[in-house]
Amino acid sequence: MESDRPKKEKKKDGNHQPSKKRRRQQRADSPGPSCVSMERSKKKKKNDGNHQPSKKRRQKRSKVTSAQSDQQHQPELEMNQEELADTLWGGSSAVECQHKIKSNLQKKFRCVFEGIAKAGQPTGLNEFYTEIFITERGSGEVNKEHEVRLIETASRKPAKEETPIRCEDIFKPLLGKDKPMKKPRTIMTTGVAGIGKTILTHKFTLDWAEGKANHDIHFTFLLTFRELNLLKGEEFSLVELLHHFFNETKEAGVCIFDQFQVVFILDGLDECRLPLDFQNNPIWTDVKEPSSLDVLLTNLIRGDLLPSARIWITTRPAAANQIPAECVDRVTEVKGFTDPQKEEYFRKRFRDETLANTIISHVKKSRSLHIMCHIPVFCWITAKVLEDFFKTSQIGEKEPNVMTQINIHFLRVQSIQGDRKYYGRAETDPDWSSESREIIVSLGKLAFNQLEKGNLIFYEEDLAECHIDIRAASVYSGVFTQIFKEGCGMYQARVFCFVHLSIQEFLAALYVFLFFIDTGINLLSEEPPTSGEDKLLLVYQSAVDKALQSENGQLDLFLRFLLGLSLETNQIVLRGLLGQTQSRSLFTKIKQGLLGQTGPSSLTNTETVSYIKEKIKGNLSPERSINLFHCLNELNDRSLLKKIEQSLTSGRLSRQYLSPAQLSALAFTLLTSDEELDVFDLKKYSASEEGLLRLLPVVIASRTSLLNDCHLSERSCEALASVLSSNSSSLKELDLSTNDLLDSGVKLLSAGLGSPHCTLETLRSVLPNGQTITPKGSISEDI
Known part of the structure; x- marks a missing residue:
């Protein structure tokens, strides 16, 4: 049957040419080795020498070729390292290329900076890695619920009901009841932000590079959409794209990949800024012919370009529908840590057994923390906060046991560490310096602006809009991760994100709170308050209304954090930060009536509680009502x-x-x-x-x-x-x-x-x- 998609036109002179910038780059580059060829004439010349492949190997290659013609989209390539050298004349270059790639990948992924990029002491990935629970899903159906709610739901589902999949087995054959075993070509792995998808791809790649798993794979190419976004507007052939990201292939002259078992890992589909127009993009089959990056990726994923390759895509749940269901053979889901895996993580993290036991016990007592620790990144945040708390807290000081408190303490720990490291402040200095307040407000503005747009990934222009100095932001590297393409190449652009969505939502709530205290302006409502109204109460009411109106509860966690910040017990930890607001503390402003006609903040909270209870009585969805009870919990109301x-x-x-x-x-x-x-x-x-x-x-x-x-x-x-x-x-x-x-x-x-x-x-x-x-x-x- 003819495809409805437009087919590629034969390339004419002047068509599909690389940009001037890339042509200049190509002319400037010294000529590398010519591409490893599969032409019969070159085979014959080699065969005239003493390097004759065995009859058995020739028969095996013949079977592979036959399988490719019979089943274009599901080739079964089984070559060991010796056969890899025999398959391509000049194959020694291919083997050498593979060795170089493996060596460089080992250097890149053997050590990680847990939770953050290029900050603190590196940790060995194999030493630090805790097995993450992965399971198979029936389809790639999109779930647009707030990701914290997905975690809360998943926490109630026993792991024993689902069959786990090990990282190294992600490409193992599918076992169907009514169909034979089939090796999946394209796999999609979904999971909420911070659940461990990227670490999973690093572990898979490292295990392959170290020769521990997946020996049938000849090349593993890990690409992130963060990096691919930076090439938007450029034209590449698939070979040029691989040469760009993996210079080892260019140096070795490897240009033909269809005789190898190649795996492409495309990490972070939810961060993709390309259209991925599967419906209208032309069919593209030539790996040496340049086209737009969007055309290359869509054809690679659907199997028109390099059909022998295997594809592994990772994404957050809401972006899964960007890939048509018919292009995906298997959908898996990363569920994060099971309860035993959480405990294993903390014991690996702390060699002090007493401290590890104290932290594990505290996490188990707090249901909200225990649920959120399904997410590996939140385990890291919790570990940093509780380690500092149990080592420095005063007698009688209450442990942080809800997410708002954890985030406040996390910000405090990062502020103190940054001030001591970069500004030489002493241990006796206040927790919050003027420098830390300035950067926190700027980061909060960025968090709020991008949350409203639904963005998790930001670029330098986004930072510039919020007057953020990149060097200053990197001081708070535990809050703000800097990610950029390292090494030689045409692009050195930087990409930024918060270490977890919940940190972005917390900073956005903190910014709304601080901005109101500074200016008396409610960022959540365009309507000015009438005379005599409690302005602070209106901020909270606006937040409740906005969260209830948001699609799929996308502001649910933001609302919890904003209400949590209203408690005086939490403001005490932030007092140094709040106290610098126009030289007056929040409490002074409230008492002097500068925030409206109101008494103590406890009165405002009582009215906020009443407002929430009235909303619960209304015709809300069960999910919305449940989040409002979480909000009441933040306000310490359990009536x-x-x-x-x-x-x-x-x-x-x-x-x-x-x-x-x-x-x-x-x-x-x-x-x-x-x-x-x-x-x-x-x-x-x-x-x-x-x-x-x-x-x-x-x-x-x-x-x-x-x-x-x-x-x-x-x-x-x-x-x-x-x-x-x-x-x-x-x-x-x-x-x-x-x-x-x-x-x-x-x-x-x-x-x-x-x-x-x-x-x-x-x-x-x-x-x-x-x-x-x-x-x-x-x-x-x-x-």
Whole structure:
């Protein structure tokens, strides 16, 4: 069948020429060795000598060639190092090239700077690396929920229910029930920011370079979209692109790769600034013919360009749909650390066993920290904060146990370290210097501006807009990572990011808070306050409204941090930072009425709590309501939760009417409980459709949900279909018997049952006409 995509035109004189800049560069370069050739004439000349390949090897190569013609997109190339040399005349250059690449990759990845780039003491990757939990997913379906919520959901799903995949086995054959084993060509690995995707690619590459794994692979080319973005607008052939990033291939004259087993690792799809126009880009098959980077990448991924190559793409979940599903053979997901792996990480991090035990114990006691430590980068942040706290805290000082407190202390630790290292400040000096405040405010402005745009990666022009001095920013290297292409080449541009999305969101919240204290201006609302209104209260109310309006909860964590900053206990740690605000502390300004007609900040917080409770009573999604309870936790208000907990203990819940707010409080209580949610029986709480809809996240988290005889209707079936098709669902058994679902409701359920994400094994549901629903989604007669 003819493809609908435009085919490439035959190159004419003057077409597809490299830019003037690149032509000048090519003329300036001294001529390197000519490309290793596969021409028969060169083979014959070599064969006239004494270097005759064995008959067995010639037959093996013949089989490989045959396999390529029979199955263009799935070649099975199995050559050992000796055969690699025999395959290409001049092959010694290819082997030498491979050795140089491996040697350079070992130098590059053997040591890492944990959490940050080029700061502190390097750590051996093999010594530091803790196995990360990877599992297979059914599809690359996009999940645009806030990534912290994805982590919270994943933390409730037992690891034992999923089959782990080891890093080195990522390209092992797929085992299908109704199909033979098939080696995946293109793999996509998803995972939230900071979960360990990049470290995973480094570990895979290092293991290959050290000869520990994947011996069938001849070349591994790791490219990041951060680096590729810098070449946007340039034209390259695939060979030129590899020569650009891997000079060893250029020096060896290796230009033909289809006889090798090559792996391309494309790290950080979510950071890609190229259009990746799979629909309209022309088909491109010539590895030596220049085109735009976008055309090269789309053709490489879909298999038109160098079909013998294997491709591994990593991305955050929200960007997964940039690659068409038909171009991906396997989707895996990085889940981060399991509970035992968290403990292993801290024990590797601290050789002082007493300190390690203290930190592990503290993390286990704080549910929010324990959940966030699924993310390796957050483990690193937590380790730095708690190490400093337990070594320097005063008697009676309360340990940081929620994310806002961890981030405040993290910023403080980085500020002190930066001031001592670069400004020579003594241990007795204040925690916050004027220099540290200046850079923190600038970084906060950058964080806020880019958060509003949805950007995680920034360039030098973005920093310039916020008047950030790059050298000064690098002082706080634990907060702000500098990443740039090293070595010779045409590009030395720098790329920047915060070490984790949560740090960016925290700094954005801190900036909104500091900007208001400095100027009295609410950055979250364009409407000026009326006379006599509590201006600080309006900031918090605007943040609540903005978070509820944001798509998929993208400002949920920002809201938690901003509300957390309102507590005086947290402001005490920031006092040196806040106290430099126009030479007056926050508390002085509040008392003098400079922030509006208000009393102490505790009164403002009480009104903020009331505002949030009113919102919970409204018609919110269960997920939005649950985040508002997280916000109440930040404000130390547990009044709604205490009432529910008392009713749970007494067993009175099933006998009393629960309001929407109480149902949301119940959902939050069940989801944040330390007890594993195995069986959820709706009748114990609220045998009603309203009860089910408010408690839907609990159904997703449970293994067995008993919803029989709960007065459910077609409306419930639509909601349950979304549960069944959710890739976050843990549901194995569902009882819907003795409910009037109607045929229309059953059809909705069947759609959910047919989803590739459906994990249901047992479904009990007897319809009025004597039919039952099977787990496969079909309707059959009940005999």
